[in-house]
Amino acid sequence: MIFIVQQKESYIDRKVISIGVVRELTGLSDRQIRYYEERKLVFPERSKGGNRKYSFSDVKALVEIADKIEDGVQTHEIRQEKLKENRKIEQEKMRKKMLQGQLNAHFGLRN
Amino acid sequence: MIFIVQQKESYIDRKVISIGVVRELTGLSDRQIRYYEERKLVFPERSKGGNRKYSFSDVKALVEIADKIEDGVQTHEIRQEKLKENRKIEQEKMRKKMLQGQLNAHFGLRN
DNA sequence: CGTGTAAGGAATTCTGACACG
């Protein structure tokens, strides 16, 4: 018997962390963190007053970005990589969705 | 066959959220949030500059506290409840630990 | 290209107190 455990994980993507905490969590400078945003590698939300709010996912991504840059990868290359990954993920989703559709057509299942 | 899935959940207890975000997340006023701390119902950490930092657990707890107060429960009663709960949890842990110790003594198992 | 820095201003948070009840 197999149990598939679906993770809620509603926390990891909540944009609630200010840049100062991100600085401490990542060890990066404000300048770096803001620059990676400028290069469209992270997308913090903003408070009403305009202050950046990051998620734990963002924190993780920032560290990975910094690692790549340290390895000599340029920001636009990193962005391209991400786009490629996302496209792949989207394709995979679409593939599953279509398969589901076919199954439904044949067997009349509802999800 | 049984799979026991151990949750890392390293996010839920990280004290990274400033009081402004907590205010939005809970719908409570700063005054209420700080007062519940004064009554030792939540325990935010502090930034170097002295600013409060809360976890998602704290956010959840704050909502529950506010609900109870709205039901007429007083803060010191809520604190007593928590202490009782914690004691129960500690006992349970201790019980398991002792059971484990007995098993080890009998069968020479290491964990 | 990626990052440091000084500059001036705005948003955020802090504490202690008075008020009501």
Next chain:
DNA sequence: CGTGTAAGGAATTCTGACACG
């Protein structure tokens, strides 16, 4: 008891720019 509020100050964050390379 639990919460609102005005007060003054301190910590935090923002943007745009200059600098180096």
